[in-house]
Amino acid sequence: MEFDWTEEDLSYRSELQDFLAEELPGRWEGATAVLGSADNAEYSRRFAGLLAEKGWLTPHWPTEWGGTAATPWMLAVLGEELWSRGEPRGPQYMNVNWIGPSIMAHGTPEQCQRYLPPIAAGDVIWCQGFSEPEAGTDLASLRTRAVLDGDDYVVNGSKIWTSYGDIADHCYLLVRTDAQAERHRGISVLLMAMDSPGLVVRPIPGMVGEHSFTELFLTDVRVPVANRLGPENEGWSVVREALSFERVGAPRWARAAYVLDETVRGALEQGRSIDPVAVEAVGVAKTACEAARMLCYRVIDERARDLPPSPHANVARVAMVQAERLVADACAALEGNEIMRYGSDSDLQMRKSLAAGVAAGTYEVQLNLVSRRHLRLPKN
Amino acid sequence: MDFTLDSHQEAVLEAVGTLLSRHSGPARLHDLGGDEPGYDHDLDKRLAEAGFLDVAEPLSTCRLDAALVLEALSGSLASSAAGWRLLVLPTLDVDVEGPVAVVTESHSGPARFAADADALVVIGDDRVRLVRPDRPIPRVRSRLGWPVGEVTGLSEGGALDGAPAAAVRSWARVAVATEMVGAMQFALDITVRHVSDRRQFDRAIGSFQAVQHGLAECSVAVDGARWLALEAAFTGSASTAAAALTQASEASKLIFRRTHQYHGAMGFTREYDLHLATLRLLALRSEAESFGRPAAACAHEHWGI
Ligand SMILES: Cc1cc2nc3c(=O)[nH]c(=O)nc-3n(C[C@H](O)[C@H](O)[C@H](O)COP(=O)(O)OP(=O)(O)OC[C@H]3O[C@@H](n4cnc5c(N)ncnc54)[C@H](O)[C@@H]3O)c2cc1C
Numbered sequence: 051m052e053f054d055w056t057e058e059d060l061s062y063r064s065e066l067q068d069f070l071a072e073e074l075p076g077r078w079e080g081a082t083a084v085l086g087s088a089d090n091a092e093y094s095r096r097f098a099g100l101l102a103e104k105g106w107l108t109p110h111w112p113t114e115w116g117g118t119a120a121t122p123w124m125l126a127v128l129g130e131e132l133w134s135r136g137e138p139r140g141p142q143y144m145n146v147n148w149i150g151p152s153i154m155a156h157g158t159p160e161q162c163q164r165y166l167p168p169i170a171a172g173d174v175i176w177c178q179g180f181s182e183p184e185a186g187t188d189l190a191s192l193r194t195r196a197v198l199d200g201d202d203y204v205v206n207g208s209k210i211w212t213s214y215g216d217i218a219d220h221c222y223l224l225v226r227t228d229a230q231a232e233r234h235r236g237i238s239v240l241l242m243a244m245d246s247p248g249l250v251v252r253p254i255p256g257m258v259g260e261h262s263f264t265e266l267f268l269t270d271v272r273v274p275v276a277n278r279l280g281p282e283n284e285g286w287s288v289v290r291e292a293l294s295f296e297r298v299g300a301p302r303w304a305r306a307a308y309v310l311d312e313t314v315r316g317a318l319e320q321g322r323s324i325d326p327v328a329v330e331a332v333g334v335a336k337t338a339c340e341a342a343r344m345l346c347y348r349v350i351d352e353r354a355r356d357l358p359p360s361p362h363a364n365v366a367r368v369a370m371v372q373a374e375r376l377v378a379d380a381c382a383a384l385e386g387n388e389i390m391r392y393g394s395d396s397d398l399q400m401r402k403s404l405a406a407g408v409a410a411g412t413y414e415v416q417l418n419l420v421s422r423r424h425l426r427l428p429k430n
Numbered sequence: 431m432d433f434t435l436d437s438h439q440e441a442v443l444e445a446v447g448t449l450l451s452r453h454s455g456p457a458r459l460h461d462l463g464g465d466e467p468g469y470d471h472d473l474d475k476r477l478a479e480a481g482f483l484d485v486a487e488p489l490s491t492c493r494l495d496a497a498l499v500l501e502a503l504s505g506s507l508a509s510s511a512a513g514w515r516l517l518v519l520p521t522l523d524v525d526v527e528g529p530v531a532v533v534t535e536s537h538s539g540p541a542r543f544a545a546d547a548d549a550l551v552v553i554g555d556d557r558v559r560l561v562r563p564d565r566p567i568p569r570v571r572s573r574l575g576w577p578v579g580e581v582t583g584l585s586e587g588g589a590l591d592g593a594p595a596a597a598v599r600s601w602a603r604v605a606v607a608t609e610m611v612g613a614m615q616f617a618l619d620i621t622v623r624h625v626s627d628r629r630q631f632d633r634a635i636g637s638f639q640a641v642q643h644g645l646a647e648c649s650v651a652v653d654g655a656r657w658l659a660l661e662a663a664f665t666g667s668a669s670t671a672a673a674a675l676t677q678a679s680e681a682s683k684l685i686f687r688r689t690h691q692y693h694g695a696m697g698f699t700r701e702y703d704l705h706l707a708t709l710r711l712l713a714l715r716s717e718a719e720s721f722g723r724p725a726a727a728c729a730h731e732h733w734g735i
Contacts, residue, residue: 051439051494052432053664123431314733324735326726333725336732337676341654344661348653351433368650414643421642425622425649428634 053347059123066106066131073100074135091175091217094140098172101139108146108170115154115162116170122353126301126346134304141214143300145169145176149222152292153241156280165220165241177218177244179209179266180289187415189224190233190286194268196225196240202272203227203240205248208265215251215264218244223273228283237285241277248272257401297363298349299410302370303342306377306399310335313381313395328383335373335380342369361423368416371407378403433657439495446482446502454506456703462509464700465573465709469529469546470509477503483515493517493601497608497663501656504612507706509577511543517605517663518551521598522590524560532602534720535559537581542713544579545569552584553602553721558593561585575710599721600668603675606718607659610678610711614652614685617707621645621689624696635692644688651681669731676724682711 055063101107102116110125111117120128137143150169153161168174185192194207205225215221221242228236244251248271254263280288314332317324324332345366352360381396382389389396407413421427435443453473462468477483485495496516503512511529518532528548533541535554544550544567552559561584572578622645625636635641658674661667686708690697697704718724729735 051435051498051660051664053661055431314729314735318733318735329729329735330723330725332733332735333672333676333723333728333730334680337658337673337680337725337728338654340670340673341651341658341677344657345650345654347431348433348657351431354431355434365650365653368646369654372650417643417646418639420646420649425642425645426626427622427636427642427645428626430633430637 056123059127062124063127063131066128069104069106070131070135073097074138090140091214094138094142095173095175097138097140098142100172102170102172107139107142107172108150111146111150111154111170115150115166122350126350129301130304133301134308136305136308137300139172141175141177141218142169142172144178145174148292148295149176149178151295152222152239152288153279155291156239156288158276160276161241161279174220175214175218176220176222177212177214177264179212179215179221179223179242181211182208183210187412190237192224192226192237194223194225195229196227196238196273198227198275199272201275203275203278205240205242205268205271205273208267210265211254211263212251212266213263215244215266216253216262220244221266222279224285224289227285231283234286236283237289238282239279239285239288240273241279242271242273246271246273257404294359294363297353297359298346298366298370301346302406303339303346303373306370306374307336307339307343309395309399309402310339310377310380313384313399316395317384324384328380331376331380331383335376338369338373338376342366342373345369361419364416364419365424367411368413368420371403371413371416374399374403374406435498439498442482442485442495443498443502445480446477446499449476449480449482450502450506450508454503454508456507456706459507459509459575459706465575465705466571467509467575467577469511469543469577471528471546473508474510474512474529477510477512483512485516493520493604493666494660494664496520497604497660500605500608501612501615501659504609505616507575507613507616507703507710511547513605513609514543514551514602517608518598518601521601522551522558522560522593524549524590526560531579531581532605533581533584534599535584537584537720539581540570540572540578541581542576542578542717544581546577546579550581550584551598552588553595553599556595558590558595558598559588560590561588572713573709574713575706576713578713596668597666600666600671602721603671603718603724603727604659604662606714606721607655607671607674607678608663610682610714610718611652611656611659613707613710613714614648614655614678614681617685617689617704617711618645618648618652620704620707621648621692625692628694628696641692644692648681648684648688651677651684655681669728672724672728672731675718675721676728679715679718679724682715686711 109118109120153165182192196203196205223240223242227238248269250267252265256263349363378399381399385396388394500513500516514530514532526549529546530549531543531547532551550561567579570578570580628635655678662670662674
């Protein structure tokens with residue numbers, strides 16, 4: 051056991067930091083305000099392109115697909131540095147971390163040829179069509195139906211809370227292809243073009259920054275069978291595997307720690323006095339970020355050893371949500387009535403911390419998994 | 431980065447584990463007086479003979495090993511001040527045979543191990559003193575699972591030249607955090623066992639989601655404290671030490687309330703082991719506070735506020 055970085059990781063980090071200092075000078079606009087907005091997504095096309103040129107967009111991919119076979123620790127450093135600068139990759143974060151790898155693992159050679167190079171070049175935006183009005187946490191109850199007709203599936207149904215639905219080029223879509231089968235068995239993954247006839251995208255104004263969700267209405271949308279990812283009716287295991295590529299998911303703790311740091315520095319620069327209650331809140335929040343960091347590192351260490359996914363990933367995710375929330379409390383304590391000013395750190399962090407416990411697997415679901423898999427508490 | 435034990439650490443922990451399974455543990459603590467125990471000189475002697483109290487010396491890089499040993503000691507509910515010896519004394523160039531207690535210059539009142547200590551390490555703002563009591567320090571009746579003495583009117587003298595007060599305080603934080611982790615894990619483990627066995631309404635109470643979520647949060651909190659404490663022991667970073675202690679202190683509040691709550695009346699009985707660990711946490715938390723509010727220290731270390 052030891053907690054040193056290797057020389058290689060250290061120099062990778064400092065190279066990245068130099069690059070980011072140049073490309074995202076000062077307090078980059080998109081850093082805290084607009085992750086998830088259309089502007090941020092457009093920005094990501096430029097930024098991800100720059101990363102791609104450096105070989106830093108998909109470093110963990112195999113060389114065959116433009117990667118450099120970077121280690122999990124290097125990937126962690128990359129994620130940390132980018133998230134702590136507000137994630138300039140925007141929605142492309144998920145392309146490179148799990149959509150691309152999922153296509154690599156289950157795609158036909160044609161699918162790989164068609165979808166992977168644009169992801170690796172950084173100029174394509176994907177959205178994730180999982181949730182439905184009646185299928186949230188209980189995702190396997192999804193009902194959007196795909197019926198085979200010649201060489202196409204004909205898709206009918208609707209998706210909701212689809213981030214980037216209004217700007218995406220493609221959708222990683224979960225549909226039901228067998229209505230009779232046991233519910234986990236009848237699901238398939240389709241790679242759907244967002245300009246498909248019959249698809250209507252309606253924006254849903256969101257309360258998190260400028261983040262807008264969309265709702266997708268699908269009426270007789272034809273998706274070629276050639277766009278199905280993996281075997282028919284095996285979509286549940288395809289998607290579970292896809293999400294496990296990430297294990298801990300986004301290093302939210304790094305962004306939370308950045309917001310906290312910015313807020314404290316802001317208060318100090320403006321010469322505002324920081325009362326003992328705020329100091330306490332700041333110390334507790336910083337601690338939560340640090341704890342989440344170590345719990346994420348434990349998971350990265352497992353990945354670096356090629357161990358199978360473990361419930362330590364769920365532990366880390368719980369800790370990250372807690373860190374987001376405590377940072378929100380600390381920002382509010384630091385800024386006082388600045389929270390009334392739209393776009394202040396405390397206003398934004400309050401909104402983001404709300405999303406942290408809901409998006410990408412709720413807090414309660416993570417707790418369910420920690421208690422069953424980590425503590426091995428009995429099922430009913 | 432390596433989150434697994436290397437072969438040396440494994441060997442040390444295995445040997446310590448064997449020793450502790452024979453000479454420490456809740457049964458031993460009950461023998462020593464349970465929640466009102468005497469000091470376990472016998473255990474200290476065995477640990478010293480086996481060389482486990484010197485793992486940190488002289489190289490500071492071995493403090494991680496010392497923290498791992500301390501976690502094991504604390505997890506076995508040892509009634510020993512070995513934590514101070516393992517993590518604090520290596521920063522000071524002193525020679526003390528028996529137990530030491532660690533207090534701050536302004537300390538007045540109960541302190542763990544003070545009545546049994548050969549010497550007190552006294553941490554001031556910018557100096558550290560080693561005080562060898564000229565008369566016995568009186569015992570305090572305490573029922574928080576530790577032998578406690580009453581420290582009043584510390585005598586003058588004993589200043590240690592060049593001893594870095596900030597570093598000593600920081601290592602004291604790491605020691606307390608590590609001890610908390612051992613005790614918290616003990617309390618959590620027996621609670622998980624209890625709720626898995628105990629049945630009400632024809633089902634294990636550990637299958638109720640309210641109980642599951644409560645314990646899951648405890649476990650996340652303790653894991654976070656553990657890894658921060660180990661990281662702090664490895665790096666010697668003052669800011670990580672403060673974070674480790676903050677996390678441990680916050681976690682101990684959850685552990686204290688929830689592990690008792692999920693035991694129902696069983697947790698109240700003195701024959702049962704839970705209280706041996708949970709009450710200790712209260713003493714450790716008060717000690718943690720005596721080195722300065724942990725969260726404030728964390729904010730200070732990071733931003734100078
Ligand atoms: C910012 C944001 C972006 C999103 N982006 C996307 C996207 O791009 N694509 C997409 O498909 N979806 C997206 N979502 C939707 C997200 O995946 C769902 O919100 C999430 O899966 C929860 O589903 P739900 O909202 O229907 O809540 P529900 O499932 O109705 O849950 C409500 C509450 O009940 C609790 N609950 C439910 N089941 C259990 C249980 N078994 N045990 C204990 N508690 C339980 C939940 O934890 C939660 O607290 C996004 C959501 C947010 C907030």
